[in-house]
Amino acid sequence: MTPYDAFLSTHKVMLAPMAGVSDVAFRQLCSEQGASLAFTEMVSAKGLSFANERTAHLIDLYAGEALVGVQIFGHEPNTMADQAKWIEQELDGHLAVIDINMGCPVRKIAGKGDGAALIQDPVLAERIVHEVASCVSVPVTVKTRRGYYDGVETCVDFARMAQCSGAAAIAIHGRFATQMYAGAADWGCIARAKEAADIPVIGNGDVFSAQDALELFESTGCDAILVARGAQGNPWLFAQINAALEETFGAAGDGPQEDCMRAGAFPTPEERIQMARRHAHLLDDHHPKAVVRMRKHASWYVKGVPGASAARAAFNSCSTVDDFDRAFDALLERLSHSPEGKQGTIG
Template sequence: MFDFFQSHNLLLAPMAGVSDEAFRTLCREQGADLTYTEMVSAKGLSYANEKTRHLLHLAEGEDQVAVQLFGHEPDTMAAQAAWIEDEMGDSLAYLDINMGCPARKIVSKGDGSALMKEPELAAAIVRAVRAAVAHPVTVKFRRGWAEGEESAPAFAQRMEEAGACAVAVHGRFAEQLYRGSADWGVIARVKEAVSVPVVGNGDVRCGADAVAMVERTGCDAVMIARGAEGNPWVFAQAKAALAGEMEPPLPTVEERIAMARRHARLLAQREGKNIVRMRKHAMWYMAGLPGAAAARGKINACVSVEDFDAVFDELLEYVGSSAPSGR
């Protein structure tokens, strides 16, 4: 029995372009028990693509990470899973197979959630990867492919039969993308259908959400994705709530901007002076703040740490000047 989630029940989801070393560092500091790399292309690894291999680098102080592979060729997936295991050793917590990404550029090649339409191929991939590695193999998928056609419980059973040690379920259909709300009921139905651990994913944005998901579904772990964007504090809130403790207060404006600055510096350590990918993170950190709308245009022109600092300084000054004075 894969009992990893007994001590690691709060996870940062794998997110392309988001869950790099910098973001993983901030989320771990706030209480994430385990983080995933950005999803890694098995085909890219097979070409010895350095840009793809770069995704496997661990952050400073990061002892273990889960690696999520995507692809649709069993032999390639197995070979690259074995390479990852040899390369990472004990730093690898487990290997996850992406069968949930709904992005057009992924599913158009038969990868990601497109595999939910091909359960035989999906099972063949799991069998091949499981036979190639000693580490546990897990699978992440969605409620189903077509809206209104739930297939996750039966699909989960197929993955368990093929050798999956655990499964993670996102409560939306692939065709739904990120519209509407995640249906947590499907997580409960998958939990009833399989004997392996089940990770719940979708619409967890605060500590109360994490508790509610566990109570309603019986899931073994909670995975947070978009709820952590610009909000790594969600892990501190969820950790406290799951332990039955009072959640820490929401971050102040100053704390949000300070975290954004630190995020930018961590990115610069990884990527050098050009940290264009910080733009989206900055937008997330600033969301809802006074003056954020006006700052967006300036953020879209930022390249360096200094550029971002200048915008953050202006925003803090604006927030301070717009705050009502005490009387």
């Protein structure tokens, strides 16, 4: 068994990198709910090389974060390798894996030759993986999309490229870059890559429920999965997936899900508000300015909660943790008078 086989045998259900979302607070909550590993949002290798403080902040750990996955982006093999090495030293034993972003389609990334642009330059992509993998001792993975242009599937060749250049696994989001998020993710391409490559394949795209996760594993044979949007305002999804995996396959990796409250259950409105409040406080503890990020998180948490639309309007004018506390109190108060009440669950 290679070190990476061992890694994947314990990290089956992971939080995907999400810019502006997967910060310390969100990673902590998802890990507590059973994500076996959580990735940072993408970190610019170039930004790190300029010793840019705001970039370096993205690899901050929360107190007690044992292991983290760090995703880097860029297109200069040397810069990426140097910065991967710096990250490994800086995180001093807490780095589980370096992932290389070869899938981000947004113009400010792909337009500069980073992210999904590398799908169109597999020779450069190969050099990047090779250089980064030669510079760090942790496994290096590649996260990509089904292909760049609609209808032109390249991820199977890309998986072979990743394998030959020293990647320990490849994560595939089953949409073309030009699709952005339109349409449904195609899981067939993940199955085809799994068939063609000898390295582990990590499936990604459209996992919003435990049932989706089971189907992604079963229909593709993938070795692990990454969950992104499904976890927004819903860290409980990891506990639900782990419970379903346990029930179906009898094992769900090493996540701390046995510590989760009512593992696998859907949260009540009150539990949603409690989690949102905790999230706001974690963000505030990390950096009081970061708490404005809570506007979007809070809106996600209260999805389906009676009184959510008034609460959303209130969240949008919150700037401090006290503002959020007042908005949560007001929502709880409204909830106590609502016919649906605080109980019942929201799936």
